[in-house]
Amino acid sequence: xxxxxxxxxxxxxxxxxxxxxxxxxxxxxxxxxxxxxxxxxxxxxxxxxxxxxxxxxxxxxxxxxxxxxxxxxxxxxxxxxxxxxxxxxxxxxxxxxxxxxxxxxxxxxxxxxxxxxxxxxxxxxxxxxxxxxxxxxxxxxxxxxxxxxxxxxxxxxxxxxxxxxxxxxxxxxxxxxxxxxxxxxxxxxxxxxxxxxxxxxxxxxxxxxxxxxxxxxxxxxxxxxxxxxxxxxxxxxxxxxxxxxxxxxxxxxxxxxxxxxxxxxxxxxxxxxxxxxxxxxxxxxxxxxxxxxxxxxxxxxxxxxxxxxxxxxxxxxxxxxxxxxxxxxxxxxxxxxxxxxxxxxxxxxxxxxxxxxxxxxxxxxxxxxxxxxxxxxxxxxxxxxxxxxxxxxxxxxxxxxxxxxxxxxxxxxxxxxxxxxxxxxxxxxxxxxxxxxxxxxxxxxxxxxxxxxxxxxxxxxxxxxxxxxxxxxxxxxxxxxxxxxxxxxxxxxxxxxxxxxxxxxxxxxxxxxxxxxxxxxxxxxxxxxxxxx
Numbered sequence: 170x171x172x173x174x175x176x177x178x179x180x181x182x183x184x185x186x187x188x189x190x191x192x193x194x195x196x197x198x199x200x201x202x203x204x205x206x207x208x209x210x211x212x213x214x215x216x217x218x219x220x221x222x223x224x225x226x227x228x229x230x231x232x233x234x235x236x237x238x239x240x241x242x243x244x245x246x247x248x249x250x251x252x253x254x255x256x257x258x259x260x261x262x263x264x265x266x267x268x269x270x271x272x273x274x275x276x277x278x279x280x281x282x283x284x285x286x287x288x289x290x291x292x293x294x295x296x297x298x299x300x301x302x303x304x305x306x307x308x309x310x311x312x313x314x315x316x317x318x319x320x321x322x323x324x325x326x327x328x329x330x331x332x333x334x335x336x337x338x339x340x341x342x343x344x345x346x347x348x349x350x351x352x353x354x355x356x357x358x359x360x361x362x363x364x365x366x367x368x369x370x371x372x373x374x375x376x377x378x379x380x381x382x383x384x385x386x387x388x389x390x391x392x393x394x395x396x397x398x399x400x401x402x403x404x405x406x407x408x409x410x411x412x413x414x415x416x417x418x419x420x421x422x423x424x425x426x427x428x429x430x431x432x433x434x435x436x437x438x439x440x441x442x443x444x445x446x447x448x449x450x451x452x453x454x455x456x457x458x459x460x461x462x463x464x465x466x467x468x469x470x471x472x473x474x475x476x477x478x479x480x481x482x483x484x485x486x487x488x489x490x491x492x493x494x495x496x497x498x499x500x501x502x503x504x505x506x507x508x509x510x511x512x513x514x515x516x517x518x519x520x521x522x523x524x525x526x527x528x529x530x531x532x533x534x535x536x537x538x539x540x541x542x543x544x545x546x547x548x549x550x551x552x553x554x555x556x557x558x559x560x561x562x563x564x565x566x567x568x569x570x571x572x573x574x575x576x577x578x579x580x581x582x583x584x585x586x587x588x589x590x591x592x593x594x595x596x597x598x599x600x601x602x603x604x605x606x607x608x609x610x611x612x613x614x615x616x617x618x619x620x621x622x623x624x625x626x627x628x629x630x631x632x633x634x635x636x637x638x639x640x641x642x643x644x645x646x647x648x649x650x651x652x653x654x655x656x657x658x659x660x661x662x663x664x665x666x667x668x669x670x671x672x673x674x675x676x677x678x679x680x681x682x683x684x685x686x687x688x689x690x691x692x693x694x695x696x697x698x699x700x701x702x
Contacts, residue, residue: 171223173265175404176207177243177250180267188265190217191258196405206523208405214261221252221263236261242268330385339393341386343415348376349438350419353615355473356437359387361430371610384431391425391434398520399425412501412517417441422503439477439503449482454652455604455622459486462538464601465558467545469570474607475618476567477503477543483565484541487511493538498528500543511539518543526550533557542566548583555592558599571679572656573603573623573645574638581636597634600625605656607677609669617668619677621645621656642680657684664688671695 176196179185185198185205192214196207212220214236222233224243232239239254249268254261332338345365349357354367364379392400399409408426413436415421420439425432446456458466466483468476481504487495488511495511500518507513514535522528525542526549532540545551545566558564570576577596584592605621623629623645632640645653657678663669671693678684685695 171220172405173220173224173243174245175401177245177248177265179207180250180265181248186266190220190252190263190265192217192261194260207401209402209519209523210406217261217263224252239263330383330389332386332389335389335393338389342390342394345390346413346415346421346436347418349421349436354438355616356435359390359434359436360428361387361433370614371608371616387434388432391423391432394423395425402519410501412439412503414441420503420505422501443485443504443506444478444482446482446486449479449618451479451482452622452652454624455483455602455620456486458602458624459483459490461563461601463558463561463563463599465554465564465566465596465599466601467566467568467576467603468606469568469573469576469603470606471569471571476606479604479606479618479620480541480565480567481506484513484539487539488513491538494536495539495541496532496535496537497541498522498525498532498543499541500525526553529553529557533562537562539563539565544568545580551580551583552592555595555599559595570605571607572605572642573621574641576603576605577633577638577641593634593636597630600630600633607656609660609663609673609677611668612670617663619656619659619663619669619674620654621659622652622654624648624651624653626651656680657687660684661687661691664691664693 173188176188176198179198180188185200187199188207189197189199189204190212191197193211195209195211197204198207218233218236218239221239221241222230225233225241229239229241233241237254238256239252241252243250243252250265251268252263252265254263329335329338332341345357345359348365349367352367352369354369356368358366358368358373359382360366361384362381363375364381365376366373367376368374394413395403395409396411399411403409403425408424410422410424413421413423419441422437422439423434424436425434427433468480468483470476484495484497484504484506487493488506488509490510492510493512495506495513497506497513497515498518499515501520502515502517506515516522516528518525518528522531525544525546529540529542529550530553540554540557540562542550542554542564543566545554545568554564554566568576568579570579577600580596581589581592602625603621603623605623606618608616608618611617623641625633626648628644628648629641632638632644642655645655646658649658657680660669660674660678661684664671664674671688671691675681675684675688675695688695
């Protein structure tokens with residue numbers, strides 16, 4: 170089935186007057202509220218032409234292949250559509266509109282059409298079986314053992330697999346989610362050909378007594394809990410993120426994607442209730458950052474290091490202690506905050522807003538005091554966050570960096586060389602603190618966070634402004650009395666109090682040579698670790 174068959178029916182009910190296919194932009198619909206994006210991922214010029222070529226007749230394909238004077242007539246479900254190229258546009262832009270009256274099918278039924286060779290850049294994105302008739306030009310089809318694959322089944326097909334009803338499929342999925350909570354597992358991995366796998370205490374463990382999952386079973390289970398918006402996104406992009414909740418038990422962050430075997434997923438447990446700074450062991454000095462009226466506070470660390478949980482605890486502290494407006498921008502919403510002393514507005518990217526940057530721009534018109542950005546993922550979002558922090562707002566955000574110094578370098582390096590001096594000045598003025606954390610396996614089970622803490626004072630601001638970030642670690646070491654702490658010192662403290670094994674602390678360290686010396690001074694033999702040299 171051509172992919173435009175899912176988009177063109179939007180023109181039938183009057184909700185949209187045009188469907189716009191434009192290079193370097195997502196698929197959009199013209200509505201009374203303006204152009205509304207249907208997908209998140211921008212199309213390339215080749216993808217735009219491939220979408221149109223998929224529905225073009227043989228006589229129309231030459232113009233489509235060249236991208237000049239494209240005009241295609243297409244019929245679907247008794248309705249006729251005209252796709253014409255906007256010659257005045259500086260980029261390739263093709264606009265689809267409803268014809269005046271329903272007509273008979275112009276081309277062969279969708280089930281019998283195949284994309285022309287060389288044009289199948291956009292293919293059926295979410296089926297999970299090989300197709301011997303796959304086009305040799307399927308550039309975006311998955312390639313396995315040298316053979317092209319076409320993904321025929323869509324998430325929106327709602328196949329029930331072996332289940333009698335969708336409710337049965339949902340119950341099978343939620344049974345595993347309840348097991349995940351019972352076993353106190355951080356993640357649940359579901360793969361074709363494998364039984365369910367839980368990450369418990371940092372290790373992946375296959376669940377005893379569970380059968381290996383096949384494609385129809387796993388697909389039906391995932392579709393049963395996947396929102397319609399995410400099904401459409403998965404159809405187009407082959408991966409998607411969404412939140413799911415079992416009332417009274419837990420919330421979950423679900424990532425569904427495809428690998429060489431087909432559909433797969435990873436589901437992370439999110440506590441139903443917000444955590445507190447007291448439960449998280451957040452120091453008093455870091456808690457003081459929540460009293461600021463403006464500035465930028467960053468919580469950083471690798472994926473799965475508990476950044477979202479620490480950020481939740483900080484937002485909860487603000488919510489309990491201040492009378493302000495908090496706006497959170499997340500993808501997806503993980504912890505659900507209830508307004509206490511503060512008013513809380515939570516927005517999810519792709520559901521309540523198109524992107525982090527658009528939501529952050531809009532937030533400035535929504536009377537915010539505190540803004541939490543789930544991820545500072547691109548240059549424009551970082552730039553807006555810095556400007557917001559400078560102009561009288563407190564901004565919390567996350568980055569995937571390991572140390573405070575690398576966090577500063579990452580932000581500066583996002584910008585072109587001719588802007589970096591300006592960004593250093595802005596960062597020196599607006600950055601108030603960086604908490605870089607990692608999770609360690611705890612002796613006796615569970616995990617515990619080790620946090621590097623940088624609190625920005627005049628000395629640190631000067632280092633940032635002058636680009637001397639290599640000296641920041643020295644400042645942290647000499648300013649312990651102010652509440653600063655290096656990651657190695659935090660790890661060493663966990664070893665001293667019996668929470669973490671020395672080898673685990675060494676493995677989680679970024680400065681391994683220094684860590685090995687400190688562990689050896691405590692009497693731990695680190696001679697087996699060659700990387701300390």
